[in-house]
Amino acid sequence: MRSGTSRALRALPTLFRVGVAETVAYRAEFLVWLLTSTLPLVMLGLWTSVAGEGPFRGYASPDFVAYYLATLVVRNLTGSWVSWQVSEEVRTGALAMRLLRPVHPFVALGASHLAAVPFRTIVALPIALVLLASSGASALSGDPGQLLCVLPSVALAWLVTFATLFTIGSLAFFITKSMAIANLYFGLFSLLSGYLLPLPLLPRWVATVAELTPFPAMLTTPVELLTRTLSGADLARLLGVQLGWAAATVLVALTVWRLGVRRFEAVGG
Amino acid sequence: MIRADELTKHFKVHRRKPGFAAALASVFRRRYEVVRAVENVSFRIERGERVGFLGPNGAGKTTTLKLLAGLLHPTSGAVTVDGYVPSKRPPELLGSITLVMGQKSQLIWDLPPSETYAMNRAIFDVPKAEFDATLAELTELLELGKLVDKPTRQLSLGERMKCELAAALLHRPKTLFLDEPTIGLDVAMQLAIRDFVRRYNQRHEATVLLTSHYMDDVVALCPRILVIDEGKLVHDGDLRQLVKTMDPDKRVSFTLTSEVGADELERLGAVILREGTRVTLRVVEREIPAVVGRLLGPLHVADLAIEDPPLEEILRAMFGKAREERAASEAAEAGGAT
Ligand SMILES: Nc1ncnc2c1ncn2[C@@H]1O[C@H](COP(=O)(O)OP(=O)(O)OP(=O)(O)O)[C@@H](O)[C@H]1O
Ligand SMILES: [Mg+2]
Numbered sequence: 001m002r003s004g005t006s007r008a009l010r011a012l013p014t015l016f017r018v019g020v021a022e023t024v025a026y027r028a029e030f031l032v033w034l035l036t037s038t039l040p041l042v043m044l045g046l047w048t049s050v051a052g053e054g055p056f057r058g059y060a061s062p063d064f065v066a067y068y069l070a071t072l073v074v075r076n077l078t079g080s081w082v083s084w085q086v087s088e089e090v091r092t093g094a095l096a097m098r099l100l101r102p103v104h105p106f107v108a109l110g111a112s113h114l115a116a117v118p119f120r121t122i123v124a125l126p127i128a129l130v131l132l133a134s135s136g137a138s139a140l141s142g143d144p145g146q147l148l149c150v151l152p153s154v155a156l157a158w159l160v161t162f163a164t165l166f167t168i169g170s171l172a173f174f175i176t177k178s179m180a181i182a183n184l185y186f187g188l189f190s191l192l193s194g195y196l197l198p199l200p201l202l203p204r205w206v207a208t209v210a211e212l213t214p215f216p217a218m219l220t221t222p223v224e225l226l227t228r229t230l231s232g233a234d235l236a237r238l239l240g241v242q243l244g245w246a247a248a249t250v251l252v253a254l255t256v257w258r259l260g261v262r263r264f265e266a267v268g269g
Numbered sequence: 270m271i272r273a274d275e276l277t278k279h280f281k282v283h284r285r286k287p288g289f290a291a292a293l294a295s296v297f298r299r300r301y302e303v304v305r306a307v308e309n310v311s312f313r314i315e316r317g318e319r320v321g322f323l324g325p326n327g328a329g330k331t332t333t334l335k336l337l338a339g340l341l342h343p344t345s346g347a348v349t350v351d352g353y354v355p356s357k358r359p360p361e362l363l364g365s366i367t368l369v370m371g372q373k374s375q376l377i378w379d380l381p382p383s384e385t386y387a388m389n390r391a392i393f394d395v396p397k398a399e400f401d402a403t404l405a406e407l408t409e410l411l412e413l414g415k416l417v418d419k420p421t422r423q424l425s426l427g428e429r430m431k432c433e434l435a436a437a438l439l440h441r442p443k444t445l446f447l448d449e450p451t452i453g454l455d456v457a458m459q460l461a462i463r464d465f466v467r468r469y470n471q472r473h474e475a476t477v478l479l480t481s482h483y484m485d486d487v488v489a490l491c492p493r494i495l496v497i498d499e500g501k502l503v504h505d506g507d508l509r510q511l512v513k514t515m516d517p518d519k520r521v522s523f524t525l526t527s528e529v530g531a532d533e534l535e536r537l538g539a540v541i542l543r544e545g546t547r548v549t550l551r552v553v554e555r556e557i558p559a560v561v562g563r564l565l566g567p568l569h570v571a572d573l574a575i576e577d578p579p580l581e582e583i584l585r586a587m588f589g590k591a592r593e594e595r596a597a598s599e600a601a602e603a604g605g606a607t
């Protein structure tokens with residue numbers, strides 16, 4: 001396994017380059033995908049009109065602007081279609097070819113998805129600039145140290161999301177309609193990650209449940225780092241929780257994969 | 270070395286009759302049927318052997334190759350390749366085997382094959398100089414030319430197969446599992462691939478396990494063949510030996526130069542074919558000298574040739590017999606049930 005990991009590391013730049021080439025080849029689909037992830041803008045419109053008549057439970061208009069634009073940026077950088085990809089490859093048997101290579105599919109797919117991130121910043125960056133320039137600027141955290149922590153936080157959010165989606169895709173080894181689970185997942189994600197609305201605006205018990213799931217680590221944490229001024233202790237705690245979820249979700253992903261791949265039927269051929 | 274011991278793979282398939290009612294019923298009670306794709310197959314293949322895998326459609330050839338390459342976990346039994354258990358997919362093993370499936374592509378669909386090659390070089394950790402040398406060799410042998418720079422999806426079937434083979438061999442695997450590698454190739458390319466596989470086998474002392482529906486591929490390449498039917502190994506050995514045990518009689522064919530009566534021919538051997546002046550007889554081996562003497566002497570035939578029966582014919586007879594036996598036993602079972 002050690003040799004597998006070191007091979008994977010050496011192969012990363014090439015996997016990355018192929019991922020870039022793939023993203024370029026799929027640029028039209030990619031843009032469509034980006035456009036479909038604009039739900040936060042809809043929510044933004046909704047909430048600014050609500051908050052127009054005065055702050056809603058402590059959230060004024062600029063707070064909503066900052067929150068949803070930050071949400072858009074983070075989701076743009078961390079979301080992926082890897083669950084669909086894995087379940088398709090399992091269903092069609094295309095995974096066979098991946099299994100013949102001495103690199104774990106988690107690493108290979110991870111590299112190819114990471115390769116898309118620079119392209120996503122093309123979209124994320126202008127939004128981030130709007131965020132800075134607009135009224136939201138005042139609602140942005142002013143602490144440069146904290147803003148620096150946004151980078152590792154986004155990276156961890158990416159990993160938690162990727163591992164979770166990889167797990168859902170791997171369910172295709174066990175059930176034929178694993179995409180139904182993906183829909184359920186997206187519902188839970190929208191609610192519990194803060195994608196639809198800030199967690200503090202949810203009923204208390206929902207927010208409490210959310211805290212027990214990896215969903216906030218996928219989105220809310222980096223968004224909070226961007227938009228709220230936190231104490232050093234809170235900052236450390238949030239990053240620590242994210243790190244914990246990253247370890248846990250990767251472990252689950254690899255375990256589900258290992259159990260599932262025994263059932264792989266490599267159909268076709 | 271490849272070892273299979275009582276290797277068995279069963280698939281559970283969900284059977285359902287067509288129609289809405291049946292669909293609804295299947296929600297509550299699923300009916301499963303077991304497909305015995307590979308059943309208690311044992312063999313050993315030494316380093317450097319070229320082995321052909323024959324059997325009718327659905328016999329279990331591809332399933333066996335998938336088990337050997339580690340894509341499938343066996344239902345029972347054991348398999349090792351160079352001492353490794355393939356289904357554990359240790360990187361050391363994956364780095365020294367390859368599986369080419371005529372029906373499956375490892376090339377990245379929207380990118381030129383050269384991108385897949387670059388990726389494989391990195392993943393298999395092939396040194397640059399070795400990679401360049403291998404690629405140059407493969408490019409020449411397979412006449413790849415500029416194909417490698419065209420997006421895969423724009424390649425013809427044969428072109429893609431050639432690029433596929435190259436992708437599979439860039440890391441110079443020591444064990445080659447080839448599942449219908451010549452599918453879709455024209456005759457010239459089929460011959461080229463055959464030569465190439467033999468040369469690769471000799472140069473690198475690589476083990477080759479090959480299936481093909483072109484019998485000629487197997488005959489030309491593989492001194493040893495495994496015959497599998499309905500998941501069971503029914504023959505393992507020398508090609509000539511198979512022919513001998515199944516049908517020891519020779520085929521004597523010739524062209525008549527004068528009128529010869531049918532009964533005269535029948536006296537020499539069983540007439541298998543008679544098309545105009547072209548005749549093929551089936552003759553018991555020890556009678557060959559007498560028959561040939563008579564044909565070349567009094568009967569004055571031309572173009573005389575003595576051959577073993579064609580493999581296709583033998584296999585057809587072999588599988589046909591198995592089918593008949595199965596049909597008979599099924600009929601008996603059905604009869605017992607009513
Ligand atoms: N994933 C699967 N699920 C259910 N049945 C399967 C599966 N894969 C193969 N089978 C069945 O197992 C048997 C053996 O299939 P296999 O593909 O090994 O045949 P084959 O010898 O390669 O045939 P061919 O010459 O047509 O390629 C067939 O009856 C096939 O229907
Ligand atoms: Mg097959």
